[in-house]
Amino acid sequence: MAHLLGAEALHLEYPTRTVFDSVTLGVNEGDRIGIVGRNGDGKSSLLGMLAGQVEPTTGRVTRRGGVRFGVLDQSDRLDDDAAVGRSIVGERPEHEWAGDARVRDVLTGLVADIDWDARVGDLSGGQRRRVALAALLVGEWDVLALDEPTNHLDMEGVAWLADHLKRRWPASSGGLVVITHDRWLLDEVCTETWEVHDGTVDSFEGGYAAYVLQRVERDRQAAATESKRQNLMRKELAWLRRGAPARTAKPKFRIDAANQLISDVPPPRNPLELQRLAIARLGKEVVDIEDAHVRFGEREVLRDVTWRIGPGERTGILGANGAGKSTLLGLVSGSVLPTAGRVKRGKTVRIGMLDQQFSQLAEIGGDRVREVLARTQTTFTIDGKDLTPAQLLERLGFAREHLSARVDELSGGQKRRLQLLLLLLSQPNVIVLDEPTNDVDSDMLAAMEDLLDSWPGTLIVVSHDRYLLERVTDQQYAILDGRLRHVPGGVDEYLRLRRAQDSGTAGAVPGSTPSGPAGAETGSVSGAERRAVQKEVAAVERRLAKVDAEVKAVHRAMAEHDPSDYPGLQRRTDELRALEAEVARLEERWLELSELVG
Known part of the structure; x- marks a missing residue:
C-alpha cells in the first residue's frame, strides 16, 4: 500500500x-x-502533530508529495458573520455544487434542517459543529483527521457519518484518522486502532471490539498472577463475544488464548436476579404514565404517551434531537408536568437523575472533592464487595491526586465521574441517565457499564451512543412524531422507521428545490382503521413479550439439561428455533403495522 504520511521519533x-x-x-x-x-x-x-498544527519537540512528520490533508478540530474556524451556505460551499456557483452527488449527500445528511442563509454566529453549538463538519466533508481530501466528529450528532447522524466514511474512498485508497468515544463508530468504520497511553502509541488490528480482544490477550501474556486476569476488560470482552461476534471475526489474529481467558466469565448481568432484587427494593409499582400530553406554548412535544415502567427494567430511549426525549425523562422524574393525562409513581420510588448540565454539582462547586466524599455514606456494595467512596471513584478512573481539587476546577470528564458517583451513593432505586457519555473516554464508559451491570433497580437511558445503549439496556423505546412506541428490533428497527418516516421529505438539499412532492402523505388510514391497527399492534407486542419469556425459559432449560441426553437437547433446539422464527414473523408484522399508523 502506498504511503500517505509518517511520523518518526x-x-x-x-x-x-x-x-x-x-x-x-x-x-x-x-x-x-x-x-x-x-x-x-x-x-x-497526536492528531495535531500529524496534521502539522502541533510542532513536536523533536522528531518529524513527513507527507507524500501532493497529499491533501483535511482536519476537523474540536473548535471550528468558521466566520461568525458568514452565511451557512457560504461557509460550506464557499463561492462555488449553485449549479456546480448542487450537481455534485457527494455535496448533496453531505448537505442532506448533516444540515438539511439548518437555514441555508442563517448567520453562523446565530447558530447553536450543535448546529455550528455540523456546519463545520459539512464544510470539511464537501472537500476533496486524501487524508481526513477527525477529532470527536460525533459530538452533537444524534443516532441517525452517526449512522449517516459511518456510511459516508465507508463509501468516501475505494477500499485501497484514502486515509482516515479519527478520535472518538463512539465505540460503535470505531467498530463500523475502522480497520486499525491506536491506543494512546503513557507517552506511547500501541497499534491494534481492527475496530473497538478487536482492540479489546487483543488488549486482553496482551494483559494475559503480561500477567504474573491469577489476580491479573480479574480485570474489567474480561467482562467487556465476554459481552462483545456474546453480543457482537461478527465484529471480532474481521481481524486476522489468533484469538484462542483470549477466548480461553473468558470461557468461565458469566454474562454481564443476571436479569432475573436483578429483577428479583429490584422488586424487593421497589415494590411492583414504579412509574405509570397514562395518555400523557406535553405542550409548550403552541408546540405539542409529546402526545398519547402511555408507558408502564416495571421494577428492574433496563430501557433505552431513542429519538432525534428535539424529539422530546428529555421531556419524557422529565415526566418520569416529576420535573415536567403533563398538559393532559397523568403520571403515577410508586410509594417507594426514589429517582436519581444524571442530566447533561451537571446540575447536581452546582451547589458544591467551591468544595473540594474529598470534602464532598466525606459527607456521603461510608461504603457502597458492588458485586458483594464494600467499597469506600474514594475506592469507587478510583474504580471510575478518578486519580487520587484530584481528590484535593475543587469541584469547579475539574474537567468535564472528571465532573461526569463525580456526578455518577454521587448519584450511586444517594441510593436511588430508579436511575435516569440523560446523555451520560458526554465528556467521557472509552475506559470510563467501560467502568460505568460495569457498575451499572450489578446495580439492582430500574434503569432508563437516553443516549446517542449506540454501543452504550445496546450494552446496558435490554429493551428500547422510540419517540416518533411525539408518540412513544416500543421497538422490538432495537436501534436497527428505529433507524428503518426513521428512514421510512423521512422518505420523500428529508432528501431535499438546502438551497435547492425538492425533486418530489414534499409533504405528500402515503399510507394514510381512516380513524376506524387506525384504531384496528393500533389494537393489532398491542396484541402483537403482548405476544412478543410472551414468546420472549418462552425463549428465555427454553434457554434456562437447556442450560440445566443433561448434556448426554442428545434427543432431549435436539427437541429443545427445535423448540427454540420455532420460537425464534415466530419472533421474526411477529417483528416483521409489527413493523408493517407501525408504518401504517405513522
Missing part, C-alpha cells in the same frame, strides 16, 4: 510533563484508524 514535552516519547507510526492508502485512550493522554496532540 516524535517527542512532545511541556514544562509540566512529557506527552510522547519517541513515537514512530504511519498512515497508508486504505488505512482507517481509530485513536482511543484516556482523556488527557495526548490523543488530540
Whole structure:
C-alpha cells in the first residue's frame, strides 16, 4: 500500500510533563484508524502533530508529495458573520455544487434542517459543529483527521457519518484518522486502532471490539498472577463475544488464548436476579404514565404517551434531537408536568437523575472533592464487595491526586465521574441517565457499564451512543412524531422507521428545490382503521413479550439439561428455533403495522 504520511521519533514535552516519547507510526492508502485512550493522554496532540498544527519537540512528520490533508478540530474556524451556505460551499456557483452527488449527500445528511442563509454566529453549538463538519466533508481530501466528529450528532447522524466514511474512498485508497468515544463508530468504520497511553502509541488490528480482544490477550501474556486476569476488560470482552461476534471475526489474529481467558466469565448481568432484587427494593409499582400530553406554548412535544415502567427494567430511549426525549425523562422524574393525562409513581420510588448540565454539582462547586466524599455514606456494595467512596471513584478512573481539587476546577470528564458517583451513593432505586457519555473516554464508559451491570433497580437511558445503549439496556423505546412506541428490533428497527418516516421529505438539499412532492402523505388510514391497527399492534407486542419469556425459559432449560441426553437437547433446539422464527414473523408484522399508523 502506498504511503500517505509518517511520523518518526516524535517527542512532545511541556514544562509540566512529557506527552510522547519517541513515537514512530504511519498512515497508508486504505488505512482507517481509530485513536482511543484516556482523556488527557495526548490523543488530540497526536492528531495535531500529524496534521502539522502541533510542532513536536523533536522528531518529524513527513507527507507524500501532493497529499491533501483535511482536519476537523474540536473548535471550528468558521466566520461568525458568514452565511451557512457560504461557509460550506464557499463561492462555488449553485449549479456546480448542487450537481455534485457527494455535496448533496453531505448537505442532506448533516444540515438539511439548518437555514441555508442563517448567520453562523446565530447558530447553536450543535448546529455550528455540523456546519463545520459539512464544510470539511464537501472537500476533496486524501487524508481526513477527525477529532470527536460525533459530538452533537444524534443516532441517525452517526449512522449517516459511518456510511459516508465507508463509501468516501475505494477500499485501497484514502486515509482516515479519527478520535472518538463512539465505540460503535470505531467498530463500523475502522480497520486499525491506536491506543494512546503513557507517552506511547500501541497499534491494534481492527475496530473497538478487536482492540479489546487483543488488549486482553496482551494483559494475559503480561500477567504474573491469577489476580491479573480479574480485570474489567474480561467482562467487556465476554459481552462483545456474546453480543457482537461478527465484529471480532474481521481481524486476522489468533484469538484462542483470549477466548480461553473468558470461557468461565458469566454474562454481564443476571436479569432475573436483578429483577428479583429490584422488586424487593421497589415494590411492583414504579412509574405509570397514562395518555400523557406535553405542550409548550403552541408546540405539542409529546402526545398519547402511555408507558408502564416495571421494577428492574433496563430501557433505552431513542429519538432525534428535539424529539422530546428529555421531556419524557422529565415526566418520569416529576420535573415536567403533563398538559393532559397523568403520571403515577410508586410509594417507594426514589429517582436519581444524571442530566447533561451537571446540575447536581452546582451547589458544591467551591468544595473540594474529598470534602464532598466525606459527607456521603461510608461504603457502597458492588458485586458483594464494600467499597469506600474514594475506592469507587478510583474504580471510575478518578486519580487520587484530584481528590484535593475543587469541584469547579475539574474537567468535564472528571465532573461526569463525580456526578455518577454521587448519584450511586444517594441510593436511588430508579436511575435516569440523560446523555451520560458526554465528556467521557472509552475506559470510563467501560467502568460505568460495569457498575451499572450489578446495580439492582430500574434503569432508563437516553443516549446517542449506540454501543452504550445496546450494552446496558435490554429493551428500547422510540419517540416518533411525539408518540412513544416500543421497538422490538432495537436501534436497527428505529433507524428503518426513521428512514421510512423521512422518505420523500428529508432528501431535499438546502438551497435547492425538492425533486418530489414534499409533504405528500402515503399510507394514510381512516380513524376506524387506525384504531384496528393500533389494537393489532398491542396484541402483537403482548405476544412478543410472551414468546420472549418462552425463549428465555427454553434457554434456562437447556442450560440445566443433561448434556448426554442428545434427543432431549435436539427437541429443545427445535423448540427454540420455532420460537425464534415466530419472533421474526411477529417483528416483521409489527413493523408493517407501525408504518401504517405513522
